[in-house]
Amino acid sequence: MKLAIGGKGGAGKTTLAAALARRAADLGRAVVAVDADPDGNLASALGVSEARIPRPIAQMRELILQRTGAQDQGAGLMFKLNPRVDDLPDRFSVDAGGVRLLVLGTVESGGKGCLCPEGALLKTLMQHLLLRIDDDVILDMEAGLEHMGRASASGVDAMITVVEPGMRSVQTATRIRKLAADIGIKRAFVVANKLSRQQERDLLQRALGKQTIIGMLPFDEELARADLEGRPLDLKNGAFVEAVNRIGETMES
């Protein structure tokens, strides 16, 4: 299963990505969790200690130059659009209790189709993860889908947008749905997070219109406290984990 997770900042993308990755690993599957949010903290959510958090691949200047063969030539910058990347997941991921974590980082000049060596390497790596390896891949995206082009999108089985109670979050979801459709992701779902009352569910459902809510995650005091105190998610059994399991099962069915 290759899954992309988006949503407004703070909605719970990283929390859900970490929880789904943990679930996959606990089921004995090979899973790569990809931090594709420039302001990401998937590593901490997965309990990787500060000292072991890998450097974002986008910042590995030497590697990028070497793999893309980038060089200035009279007419401009020349580099390979299809650099070798197949060894990168093994070399640069860290193990987080059976989850392989990869941190991508930001391409400075940003945006879609950045024509720069960093962009070419990240794009090729994303395609490798989504189209050429069998591992489950869970992408913790930035709010939009800035890292994703059509080729990568064709390897994504489904996109989940995390929505918290609030109209701004719903607006972001609607925007992401359109972006996802534009790049060719056919299955796009919503997970409603941090719910405390039935009324919130009803309001959200109404605001989301036709978008399908495939899961509801309760507001979990312990999760909020863990982040306040700088601890990783400690996913014990409970309503939150059960809801995550149901989402995982629904995605796979």
Ligand SMILES: Nc1ncnc2c1ncn2[C@@H]1O[C@H](COP(=O)(O)OP(=O)(O)O)[C@@H](O)[C@H]1O
């Ligand atoms: N279901 C939940 N219950 C309580 N707190 C939550 C829940 N989901 C996320 N949080 C908290 O909300 C904050 C933002 O979550 P995070 O996953 O980092 O969002 P994002 O990656 O979308 O920016 C964190 O402090 C996190 O612990």
Ligand SMILES: [Mg+2]
């Ligand atoms: Mg995040």
